[in-house]
Amino acid sequence: MSNSDRPAFGQQVALGALYDAKLDIFHPGSILTGVPPAGAVTERPAEKTNSSVTVGGTYRERHNALDIQGDTAASILAGLIKPQGSGVYLRNASSDKLILCGAIHHHVSTVQEKLNFMAPELHNHLDLDLLQNRDSTHVVLGINWGLHTVLEVKQHLSQDANYKDSKDAFEADLSKLRTFFEAESQGAPSTASSRMNPEYDYTLYSDAFEEEGLVLQTTDEALQFIRLIPDHISQSSNGKGWPLSYALLPLTMLHHFIQLPHELQVTSSPISPEYLAKFTNLFDNYEIAEAKLRAYYADLSRHSLHTSESHIEEVRRSIDQLRKAKKLAQEEFKEGLVSVRRGQTASTTLWDLFNQYNNGDFSPRKLSAIAGQESSKLDFINHVVSNGAIYIGHNGLSYEDAIDSHGDSGCYAFLFNRNGMKSQGVWNDNCALLMGLLTRARQTAPVYVVDCDATSKSLDSDAPRICRFQNGEESISDLLDHQKFMAEKSLAQYQTNALDTSLNNKPVKRRFVKIPCPCGKCDPTRICEWSCSFCLAPIEYGFTDEFIYCECGRAPYRSYQFKCNGDRHGTDYVPYSTKTLSGLLGNLDQSDYINILILGETGVGKSTFINAFINYLSYETLDLAKASDQLESVIPCSFSIQVMNRSDQNQPIEEKVIKVGGREDEADGSKGASATQQTNVYSVNIGSATYRLIDTPGIGDTRGIQYDKKNMADILSTLSSYENLHGILILLKSNNARLTITFRFCVKELLAHLHRSAVENIVFGFTNTRISNYTPGDTFQPLMSLLKEHSDMGLTLSNSTTYCFDSESFRYLAAYKNDCLLPNEEDFRRSWEHSRMESVRLVDYFKTRKPHSVVSTISLNGARQLIMELTKPMAEISKLIRDNITAMEDKKQQLLDTRLTGDNLRKRLQLDKIQFQSRQLDKPRTVCRNTTCCDFKDSGKGDGETVTIYKSHCHPVCYLTDVKQDVVAHPNLIRCAAFSGSDHCKRCTHHWQEHMHVLYELEQVTVQVTDTEIQRQLQANAGDVTLRQTGIAEASKLIGEYKSEHMQIQEAAARFGLFLKAWALTPINDATEDYINMLIQDEESKIEAGRQLRHNVDINKKRLQGLKEDKQAHLELVNTLTKHMRAPRNAKEQLLDEKGVEQLVARLYSLPHFG
Template sequence: MASFECKDTNEENRSHVEGALKCHFEKIKISGGGHVGVEERYSNIISHFSIKLLGDVVPNNKELLQSFDEARKLVAELPLYTKQYNDGKGVPIEYTLYPLSELAKLFIQDVAIDNMITELNEETILRVEQVFDGVSESKQRLNDLYNDAQSTSDFIMDKVFAQISNRVQEVRINEANFRRELAECLVKVRSGKINIIELENKLKKFHKSILSKNSMMEFFRQHRSVSTLAELVPILKTKRVEFLKKNSTIEHILHKYSNSDIFILLDNNEYIIDFNSSSVHSMFRDLYNSDEGSSKFFIANLKICTQIKCSSYPIIRHYINGRLDSDNYYEDNKILFTSNLIKFDPLPSTKPKNNPSEKTKLEIPCPQDCPTIDSNWRCFRCKKHVEYGYNEHLYCECVPSQEEINILLLGETGVGKSTFINAFANYLKFNTLDNAKSGDIEVLIPPEFTYMDDNYETVTIKIRLIRLIDTRSENDKKNFENILWYISHYQYLNGICILLKPNNSRYSIVFKYCILELLTHLHKSVKDNIVFCFTNTRETHYRPGNTLQPLKKQLEKLKKQTKSGVEIKVHKNIIYCFDNESFGYLAAIKEIKFTQNEEQNLAESWKISVDESLRLIKYLVKRQPHIVKDTLSLNNFRNTVLLLSRPFAEIERLMKLKMELLELKNFKKALEEDDGEYPNRKGFDIVFYLIKN
């Protein structure tokens, strides 16, 4: 048998397909060398036919037929194949003979139908419909819950996923059993074989099974968090908040985002979704809602992420550039919730040129609906207090403050403090004398050097501001009070330089003023910031000369004279030798001609002074800065005691007088009650009258 099939769904081509097929069938019928013409319009249609041959004598090794010509050729060869198969007898056919009586039994069908005796009332039918409607609805919700569990399988516990998966299987099995039992019961009830009470019992049994609405609703309630989590994950992902998967570690997160701010919410709540449950969750929500894309946020369920350890929860950990910045971000920053916040959006593009040394905490009313009292303002970014500078700018810690090196200069008249300041500024700017000669040398060089008044000079070098605080040379207490007032403008002192001349053995006046007064008014910790700078040391080969031993003796006396036993040990790090003649050479080079030998000596002097200047700065930077408020607190306390000493003495005198008057009053009363014991009582009355008036 040959099968020719053309797959063409267009009904309009039907007649063309049938014509082409009929034409080729005629060609196949003709044997031998006959010829039947086939129209060209049919040739394209015939190419879409698939041909199959079915039969017992068709050889198995024949390739699939590709065209009608091949099919015609094969049909023509069929008699030859038949002769070759089973000696030309063909394929035997097997027959099975059945008696007619047995054959009839095979075709007899059991068409007996029990007559319906009992009809179900509408109420029962409605109850059965409600049962199946409820099962269908519960199954749909259960399937949705299972899909939610699959989508969040990395964020929920394995036992929770197993409970949901097992419930799905149990519902399927129980539903199949219930349908089968209910169907059998209905047939028996309607055929009258059992009472309708059996159907009622089946329905009661259903309402106690896991298929019941109450049972399913309780299961959904227990696992409501899974569905809520499935909704929450994509929502938080759009806000760049991710849930950590099972076996996640904080180390992996820090390695992946090593250059970012990272906030991780740690909690033992099973799904961590009720953000209104605590103030910690509220802070975390505020953090990611207000973030501008620079930070990363993660949520870790400690029951899921078992490799993350935490003693208390919920907490927020904050990491900056891979390092822990806050182990409990909420406790460290909860003060922000009681503060008013200032947020610059965008950040200011310009910065004030001069950062004022004096600022005050910003306290102004809120322009919105806050109480009318002055508010406590903090920066939204750095969380620090916002300060108002007297240059009419606001300051916080978002922009690092300019590093300052504050150095107080003390010395007797003629030691060369002013020259030292100007020379010191140039030493830090020019490494060699040749560079200084070719540069623009001035006593004050703006903007690096800014003259403040007759007591200050400042010099800006790279990112540091070196402030040299000059003082008057008068050796009196009034002048020292002025010095304290000057330094009160700054937060700290890095160093106190006592300028001395070499080869000067008379240190009594200088030390009484510079050392004893210094330690009397300043905190004793200032001793670690004191250095000695010798000027004009070229003649002593850049050494203190023969004055080093007297200096050591004076410091030993200082240790014995001060009550606290302050000791200043002399060593290389507190001794610095300068020579400022090379700076004077720069000022006179246009007017005076120097010899080559002189210039070489001055160049050497400049180089040594530069090295000493750098060594001095490096040493002072490494020292612990002396906090000025410690000094001011001590000095203010001393002044307060001095101011109160006179009022206290006056109070003591008045109290003593009051006691005397009280005694005289008692004595007068005794006299008035006297019955002759005091014969001269008149004299006592006069004395009391005089004292009273």
Template structure:
């Protein structure tokens, strides 16, 4: 700021007059006028500026206060440094809120009246200037203007000792402030609600005003405060004849006065101001310090209020810190004030302020130190909060003034329970503490109506206790010790919480996703604890699950949720089952929340060991060591078998699990369909989804079918957290099979899913728990993929190496195979490594964003829709062209002939060709060879009729329709030795159909022409109308054709924009490789001609799909990015086409219906809560809970 510029300063209660001198360096008036006499009234200009304003605020920071009073930047620092005494409404700035918990509302009543000023350039002033006053060395400015009025500030503070939600209190206070404003202004009569009236009685009230009479007692109630605020206008009239008090001063630099009147004094009136950045930092430091002091005050007051329960050394530490804070703040203000004056006087540089701020940053008693102190003593805060809980539960937390030794004799006529603990034991043995504490609370509730007494004995404040320091409950009856560890004695008799329903039905279909029931007991209405718990069915003893459909399910079946009765394990529960009301139960039932559901998808090529990996992972999640796993039942999710050779070289087949979902044929995917393995931990659901392998020897069609079935399966869920691709660590060659398998997996994933992909290497013990030779090959493949599609898949921190051999070792042990100690030690280490790797993988996945499954599903549906639409679009395009030709012919005919009205009536109907798909109730095997088909012409319309029905009612299952060369058709009853017994053509030329497109010719009547005829218009008008109608029809058909092409291109672009890879470009090479292999087999005598023909047909089909896709993109201009949300709208646009929309809908629906296949949906639940390690703490369960918490945060 220019030091010679006119400046303004808020009065903040300071009184002065026009012409008086001001020291801007110390922010104080000098008490003397620049002029010898009073200024003549003719020189002073006065302007009326009447204005009244009400403002209220809930922030109590210096920044906000300064803003409300519009305090100038340089003046802010002076106020913070305490350079002058605040008076009147200015005291509002120094009034600090002492508690962080409290809620404070401030109402500012502002009145503006006049502005007075005079011009220093008035020549008449020269003779009035006092040279002696001008020579005053500390003066820098003279008052040349005053803004008059008054501020009245009322603050209303609610102590909020219960630490209620601030926003709720602020809402109530805000309502009060608004009503006060209305009441004072008289613009409306107001009524306060019951809650508002209740709040008013709990407010602490303070006033700061410029015109409040000093002899009046300030109000202490809300009503009195409102009454005083209403009197403000009256007080104002009595203040300075209604002019009020100075609110702001306009100050003119004395250097300019000297220059103007040519009165040189040679006084150095240097004024160096701080920059705004430094001022803002000072302001923030004071606000941060204020916030830290408020938090400390709350802490300090709470400790003092509970001093009987706090160790004296801690109380002394807090008192010392309290004094230190006050001393440090005073020193900070003093140093700022001293340096500020020196800087403004030009004796120091502004850098001095920065030095002070840096010096105090880590100074004891300043902001950072205060917050660190509070954190350090957080245990006291926890203890105080716990004491409050105990008090609410009628538990006596024994103070340091009382001794526990005398309690048994003092209460020798009743039962007493003493719970021994301290903070250290609570943290160290948390599970033991929680078990004892919950049981203790159950006792408290159960004995509520008795004379029993309950005490908490804290070892930290009762050092005199002679018993061994451990978490335990002493139970005394009539002064005699019954047991010194009550919970441990009762633990074995504590049962599961159980529930039952008289309406359970086995006919209810269990929903796709369920969660383990985790709600409190219905007995919370009486004495049962409010904590949530899992429930078991009384009959089948399995955990009850909730299906998010208002029904519960168990091994018996299911029933409506409100039909269940509950009995928890608490001793407070009555000796009967209790029920919830419907509304009560709904309040506790969870919603389907992705934060409580963690889904991990497993993918991999056939033979990678995925099924074994799943079985191993289940056990890694359950048992933290091989020794622990030996003692527990082996958990099996998937059937698997392997051959073991013993020391005598005898082979033994080890089988585990059942074979329902598995194949034991070499080369086929072991897993036949997708299946989820579910772990419930409290309200957290961890789901691992197993899928069939890629690279099945039954062919690429089976791979595609497996992948589509997998996509259909996961569509039942909302999201994926992780996608694990399993690999062998020793696949050194980047061969076609390897490239095909990996790319086939990635082609079906949305590019956003790359953030969720992890690579898991199985059997990595042989490669020293590293990815081995597979990693370079995988890296090359992913680099090629990135170069082709621009999609980068990370390959570093998302690599995890497991050894499933340790699980096989355990399986062999369970079936009685003997091993020596060296083998056992080796596999024990392997197990520990895999457990750790499992934990690492979970932690990595927890940091990944959730992938919405809908994105991947929509991507594949978009790709499939292009293929589904290719045939009907071609047919419809043909129809459009035919319809255009028919319309044009009619147009020429109408234009060339003058027709009578009667003749026009004959020509009124316009022929239009339509397609009508007709469904078959069964699959039909037909031959596609030209000799077996017939081209039928109907009114210039050509269509292929599959006249040779080789097997009219073919019931062969799992055959893809409308696809020739489907290997499954070799099993059709019409085929013998690869040839059809009906038409003598090879099986490769046959296909299944389940619908036929029947072409029909319809006519369209033009309503306008009909109207013209009825009104007997002349022939020319009728002919013109018909021609116009033809033109319109041609235009509409062309627009629809263009729109169909554009939308098809958008589908293609959406797929290209969002797929990791649009097509598996290694598929064609892989098919060529398979064809060469089969031809080599044929040269050696193999009868595999049909296999070769099938592979050739598949290659041609793949190339045709690529052509369709490329053409869809090339036939249209480049389009903008197509969003996921746009896809349904694009489909809707297609189906909404006036002439062809309904045909498209029917054709696509028929295709979908004919190709749909029921997907078997299965989930297997695993209980891992039952398994504990020796120290009662399963690290993997803890890890999964931690994973769930990370996921929720």
């Protein structure tokens, strides 16, 4: 233990006082008895005055300013020392980053007093018994007298202040102030207030003040105090002033100067300065954390309408918890510090304590983590509101009411939440667009900013967007995407009165319009691809009718004007001369078009594949794709990625949703529904070629088998607009290790709808093949087995028909474009190179194939649909014919009975025939007109009339009185209970516009009819023999005619079966029954589970009934076709083509009795 100086901190003790370094306190009394003799105390003048400047407000910075280190600093932090006088400055630490802190330290020394233990006359004035107090470690050997004064200066900065410039100016003013202090101390008065920043706050601390500091208004008041310092000193302690510091002598060294009665037992363990410095940092961090929380709480309170009350309360609780944690840390530090100094515990306990509070649940970092959580959001809200936006969120305004309150002028709504603000690129672009709306001239539509964290309005994938509303309806769902999309388009606009929407079928021979812009400012050699300015679809020119087609309908080519996307064009649409435009359209070329139909099972990833495929063809390498300005995409898709920080075992896995594109009629597939909801054609220009990628709904639709039929019809409807298909790509997953029911159904369903001539254009594509080293993987063997079952198709898996892709590198690119960097880039680079090679190989192969004539597949499926619709009526008519033949045979036998004479004979001449009669209903009945819900049968009355039997009684007794009878889609019918407020029927699932009211039902009855020849003879009074012979002859004739028509129907069924067998790749999907059984089993499980949970399962029951009806219909179809699917027996059964199917159907319709 060596001599040391200890600051006085406003405490006054006498020479000879005992001091305890373990508790950092002075004990009462002194080892000196009475007044020390002359010569025992020496006084040496130490007159010195100086001023210094310090900057900073933390504990560490204030301690350094007063040269307080190690144990003394630790004692102050632990509360063992409570500084008084000028030392009060140490207690008011500040760590707020928006507060600049500095101080002028004015130090005046007067006298140094020292006790001389070597003086013999002192020995008789010592009370050495006091040394037996083992708590003492030192004795006061000397006192330095004078006066220490601190003028603290603070400046509160605004949020938008330039911190560096403000700090530089602040420090310059402190230096000036120091010169004023020095001048005053040298008797040269000055006035500083006019030269200082009026925003400064001043507090004066001095040993002349016992407790708190003195708040000043100006620096002149501080300078006035400096002038009076000599007076203050002269009036205190006989002109010595106040103790500045004490020189302490360790008791263990006292025996060098005097003889002690016994050996002193003094213990005080040293503590590592590193440990003590850590605690200074800890308590500074508590101050910083509290300053952040207080500032944040104040900001929230000022903007309480823009944040939740619960969040404000949570911040207030955090402040309380932080203060309690700091107080607890101080108390435990105090106990630990004393315990270590006394040698009761090892110094490492302080290290453990530090780690507990620095890293544990009570750490400043964790307790203040909430600070600033909403700051960026509040700053944004304040900024846009100050520029005219209307906030909807925590202020209680209704989003729906606000939108509905605007008519034709409409409004804009910026939807956002806190998570979406982290997406820098998307967020910044939307904010720039928002500010453009707020600041542009003549802005009449109000702009709302909708806080989705505070409203019921959800935000998909947390991505911010601006919506446009008109008349309460959303007209643009994402204004930024819309503007980007529009900026890339060259738009053609027709005269609205020229639009024709009456025709559904487009001419087969048509071309996309690719011609220069007619504007004189634009480059006449630049070919533009034109889109409709209303529906934004690419426009096509029909060669046969000279109309231009788009999704709006059609309009004459001469009614169009054009506005290209060139920089020079301007905003006006410019027309062509009729002659020039006609010539350009007539010369449009088709040779560089390649049409590719993409088919596949639901969930195979068609949408993602199409986007990836376009990028693979567009960019040779992943690096080139990354360097492009934007991500190439034509169809929405989304996927999630997980980010794992493996260096921190406790950190949760972060999931991020990457979304590509967006359109209203397209789901993204992330919630289990089929992503592609309808057939769409995407035209992509790569080099000189235009690829039409025909994206189709998946087979095995997640919504049921009826949707598979609807989807297939939608595919065929889309194909009817094109002449040729260059390629048919069937996509499959690479990990189907066995022939599952769904797998078999999907593959066979695709093949069942393709014409046999399409086999030369069919290839198989496998997705996600990186896991199988870019091979077909586990799917290869099951698919080979399936194709071998139909070896007559000529469809095989070979190098030329097998292509292996991997979309992972596209996912990497999409994540990269969304500011999310994934590891293992080299793997994705290799994936890109392989998929690019396969994509090029695929299109090169399609270019070598003879295009498949679409009309073949369309005609096949038209005939197929016709055949399928006829199979059940044909079977029912066959039964009806057999029943009538049986009735005629019975009638013939009765007529052969010679015992029948007279009136009895005449009664038996009435022939039995089955007919349909209508019965009036008491109340209207809602029925479905969809062909699957109807049977069409001959009336049996011999008049050739066909009657409709409504199988689906969707609402057997309907009480609506304002619906007109026998009118399909009457507007008031939507209110029928069959629809329960939706657009689709609860029973049959068809759209309400396919329904109508009827007031009758048809019943099958057997009636007696009189043959015309018999009627004539009866009128001629013919005899019994003549009548009997005539009756038998007529009955035999009818039997023959019935049998003839029955034979024609049987032959037609056989020829239909042969037609499908000959021209379809597979005539019947024999996996359908198993697939429907699987769906039935799944629905039954849902019903049972729902019952156990007491859920309403009515919808599931109806769906189950529909599936059972689908199964029965399929079995009847298969039975009808397979029973007659045999080789032709004669020339009459020669193989039909599509036209022959139509002619045969026409003959069936014209059968005299049962057509």
